[in-house]
Amino acid sequence: MIAEIIINTTAKRLQQTFSYTVPDGLAVRVGSRVLVPFGHRREEGIVVALHEQLDEPADFTLKPVEGLLSTQTGFQEEMIRTAIWIRDYYVCNLSEALRLFMIDKKGLVRQEILSVGPAAPVSPEGRQLQAYVADKGSREKGSLVRRFGRDLVETALARQVLTSRTYYKNQIADKMEDWLSFVHDDDEDILHGRRRQQELLQALKEKGEGAVSYWQGQGYSRDLMRRLCATGLARWSQRPARTTNILPTLSGDAPFTLTPEQRQAVKVIGSDEQGKTYVLHGITGSGKTEVYMQLASQVLKEGRQVVVLVPEIALTGQIVRRFLRRFGDDVVVMHSQLSQGEKRNNWLRMQNGTSHICIGARSAVFTAAQSIGLFIVDEAHDSSYKQDEAPRYHAVAVTRQRAAYYGCPVILGSATPALGDYYKALQGDYVLVELTERVGQRPLPSVQVVDMRDELARGNYRVVSDCLLNLLEETLAARQQAIILLNRRGFSTFVMCRKCGYVVKCDTCDVAMVYHRQAAHLRCHYCDAEKPVPTVCPSCGSKYIKFFGSGTEKVEQQLHELLPSARIIRLDQDTTSRKHSGDRIIEAFRRHEYDILLGTQMVAKGHDFPGVSAVGILSADSLLNIPAYWAGERTFQLLTQAAGRAGRGDIPGRVVMQTYAPDHYVIQCAARQDYRAFYDQEIQFRKELGYPPFQEMAKILVQDESEEQVWRKANDVAAALNSWNGDHGDEVAVIGPYEDVIKKIRNKYRLVLSLTGKDLTAIKKAMQRIPACWQTGVLIDVDPV
Numbered sequence: 001m002i003a004e005i006i007i008n009t010t011a012k013r014l015q016q017t018f019s020y021t022v023p024d025g026l027a028v029r030v031g032s033r034v035l036v037p038f039g040h041r042r043e044e045g046i047v048v049a050l051h052e053q054l055d056e057p058a059d060f061t062l063k064p065v066e067g068l069l070s071t072q073t074g075f076q077e078e079m080i081r082t083a084i085w086i087r088d089y090y091v092c093n094l095s096e097a098l099r100l101f102m103i104d105k106k107g108l109v110r111q112e113i114l115s116v117g118p119a120a121p122v123s124p125e126g127r128q129l130q131a132y133v134a135d136k137g138s139r140e141k142g143s144l145v146r147r148f149g150r151d152l153v154e155t156a157l158a159r160q161v162l163t164s165r166t167y168y169k170n171q172i173a174d175k176m177e178d179w180l181s182f183v184h185d186d187d188e189d190i191l192h193g194r195r196r197q198q199e200l201l202q203a204l205k206e207k208g209e210g211a212v213s214y215w216q217g218q219g220y221s222r223d224l225m226r227r228l229c230a231t232g233l234a235r236w237s238q239r240p241a242r243t244t245n246i247l248p249t250l251s252g253d254a255p256f257t258l259t260p261e262q263r264q265a266v267k268v269i270g271s272d273e274q275g276k277t278y279v280l281h282g283i284t285g286s287g288k289t290e291v292y293m294q295l296a297s298q299v300l301k302e303g304r305q306v307v308v309l310v311p312e313i314a315l316t317g318q319i320v321r322r323f324l325r326r327f328g329d330d331v332v333v334m335h336s337q338l339s340q341g342e343k344r345n346n347w348l349r350m351q352n353g354t355s356h357i358c359i360g361a362r363s364a365v366f367t368a369a370q371s372i373g374l375f376i377v378d379e380a381h382d383s384s385y386k387q388d389e390a391p392r393y394h395a396v397a398v399t400r401q402r403a404a405y406y407g408c409p410v411i412l413g414s415a416t417p418a419l420g421d422y423y424k425a426l427q428g429d430y431v432l433v434e435l436t437e438r439v440g441q442r443p444l445p446s447v448q449v450v451d452m453r454d455e456l457a458r459g460n461y462r463v464v465s466d467c468l469l470n471l472l473e474e475t476l477a478a479r480q481q482a483i484i485l486l487n488r489r490g491f492s493t494f495v496m497c498r499k500c501g502y503v504v505k506c507d508t509c510d511v512a513m514v515y516h517r518q519a520a521h522l523r524c525h526y527c528d529a530e531k532p533v534p535t536v537c538p539s540c541g542s543k544y545i546k547f548f549g550s551g552t553e554k555v556e557q558q559l560h561e562l563l564p565s566a567r568i569i570r571l572d573q574d575t576t577s578r579k580h581s582g583d584r585i586i587e588a589f590r591r592h593e594y595d596i597l598l599g600t601q602m603v604a605k606g607h608d609f610p611g612v613s614a615v616g617i618l619s620a621d622s623l624l625n626i627p628a629y630w631a632g633e634r635t636f637q638l639l640t641q642a643a644g645r646a647g648r649g650d651i652p653g654r655v656v657m658q659t660y661a662p663d664h665y666v667i668q669c670a671a672r673q674d675y676r677a678f679y680d681q682e683i684q685f686r687k688e689l690g691y692p693p694f695q696e697m698a699k700i701l702v703q704d705e706s707e708e709q710v711w712r713k714a715n716d717v718a719a720a721l722n723s724w725n726g727d728h729g730d731e732v733a734v735i736g737p738y739e740d741v742i743k744k745i746r747n748k749y750r751l752v753l754s755l756t757g758k759d760l761t762a763i764k765k766a767m768q769r770i771p772a773c774w775q776t777g778v779l780i781d782v783d784p785v
Contacts, residue, residue: 008099035067044069115163181234309385313583334364463550486600700773701781
């Protein structure tokens with residue numbers, strides 16, 4: 001057999017497959033991770049195709065595959081197909097796309113071990129290095145470089161003061177365990193006088209087989225088992241280690257009685273036989289999760305699996321608990337805060353069919369499976385489903401691609417569907433299913449829009465308006481809870497000298513640093529660099545340094561001053577950096593250990609707190625002035641989702657939206673929670689200006705530490721694309737290069753080119769072949785958000 005293999009590396013220019021022969025007896029299949037010779041080294045490869053012979057005769061001898069690294073963590077045919085689609089659609093190389101499906105991104109680790117050589121050192125430093133290695137026996141090269149410096153180590157190798165050997169370590173070797181199986185008991189004379197072996201054989205006969213660890217627990221030694229196997233009456237073998245569910249067991253949960261709208265939604269989606277995509281547009285509190293669980297139950301009865309995506313890690317705890325109560329051990333979780341071992345265990349549970357429901361954030365879309373019967377994307381409008389590192393995939397698009405292979409439906413659930421999804425539903429490409437009423441006939445919360453210009457005219461310079469303060473006081477008096485949204489973390493958004501106008505900026509990024517009071521320093525939110533807070537202006541030396549703007553930290557301080565008895569907890573990126581910290585904050589608030597939950601957009605996403613009767617939205621218009629076509633859509637979604645957190649229990653909800661643009665159509669539609677009115681106006685603007693969904697878009701970001709080089713690279717890309725475009729009737733608009741909104745991040749200058757057109761398929765294929773597009777620092781983002 002001939003194997004077509006992709007080398008597992010992130011090298012941008014290495015895109016082609018390489019052919020190797022498969023030795024007899026090596027159980028290589030499509031998707032296997034294998035060890036292959038590559039140049040002067042050995043590398044990990046992924047088998048993407050197998051043939052009986054080469055397509056064309058070759059005048060050279062193919063090298064053989066040297067070994068199989070893993071069978072458990074290999075790829076299925078469907079994964080290979082999906083990775084090829086990701087490569088073509090998002091313009092990346094195939095190894096990048098395949099790595100998305102891997103828990104261990106690199107299974108093969110190359111280690112260079114250095115030992116004492118035959119030559120004598122000539123310098124004191126060389127003698128010190130040789131003595132250190134002699135004392136240790138041998139050391140890994142990297143550790144010696146860190147301790148003694150690269151120049152000294154390389155000189156010692158060149159002069160044979162040290163010698164080098166290369167080792168390859170397989171990090172993904174299949175986890176195996178020993179098993180004992182019953183074979184027969186025809187010849188009773190074999191065990192004559194061997195009472196313990198007879199007892200073990202009888203127990204084994206009754207059970208049939210069992211892990212060696214099980215029999216050890218029954219009091220039988222490994223030596224006894226091996227002696228029994230030597231008689232031929234039992235067999236010792238190795239099998240892949242069993243996976244275990246790391247989630248707790250929760251008490252059962254009976255399905256709710258569905259509303260007529262929920263029953264209709266379950267009926268329509270549950271009868272799908274064509275693998276359609278369904279936009280489940282359900283207002284906040286309409287019971288979308290119960291619809292998900294009822295449909296999941298149907299799929300499980302068919303012996304198939306379900307993948308459920310949520311936008312934030314902080315949301316997995318809430319939905320996992322509901323699914324766990326209903327489905328128990330059938331549920332596993334996948335997200336970035338799990339350890340490698342936990343991820344691998346859960347991945348294998350889905351791959352071997354031990355579990356049937358996987359719940360997780362964006363990357364869970366790549367979880368292995370035996371047969372998927374349903375994909376659910378909760379809060380499908382959320383921008384966090386778009387990956388911001390190469391390859392820049394969108395989880396919804398990948399979900400639809402995987403679903404097409406399995407022929408199963410996809411549910412895009414949201415109270416505020418993405419405009420493109422809703423448009424496709426109205427055009428008939430997707431199916432629209434709507435839930436227009438809250439469960440239990442609960443009313444939507446009443447919303448009051450507060451014009452902050454009037455607050456300023458009355459002399460209120462606080463972040464919190466009088467109206468919101470009154471609402472919070474009434475909520476606390478009634479022993480109810482409140483949520484406050486401010487989509488900006490930190491204490492002050494920038495620090496400026498009032499005398500000369502100097503703004504403290506990051507040394508490596510062209511952005512103002514944010515003041516964090518709790519840590520007492522300035523921090524860059526792009527590279528995480530920190531600086532002490534200046535006491536005098538670094539530019540003019542004056543003492544008129546002042547903090548401007550407000551973040552969640554500052555609001556927290558003001559609320560403590562205004563409401564001293566209130567128990568307040570903050571949920572933002574600063575308070576959720578540790579593992580499971582977001583989940584702990586949410587659960588503490590759910591148990592009413594706190595009265596007010598204050599945070600960034602994390603507090604607006606899908607939470608169900610029955611005790612929350614009040615929501616305050618600060619700076620409701622903060623996203624409206626962002627120079628992006630989606631600013632209105634993102635603002636409407638955030639405001640509507642935040643307002644929907646109120647009144648989900650028995651107490652009617654009240655919402656206060658604070659804004660400087662109360663008459664803006666986005667604010668007005670959000671206050672009425674009128675999605676259709678917002679859609680009708682927004683989609684018209686998109687059509688007139690040629691924005692998605694009426695045209696496709698791609699962005700090319702060019703980065704380099706040299707400003708001269710970044711312009712050269714960007715102009716090379718622009719020239720190549722314009723040349724191709726001119727030969728193909730200028731069917732695509734190529735705009736740029738131009739400076740990015742943020743000119744420099746992490747000491748790298750940033751330029752952008754934009755591509756727009758009815759169909760970008762042809763130019764994306766061309767970009768795969770254009771060398772300028774594969775230069776270091778050139779990043780391609782298809783369907784940018």
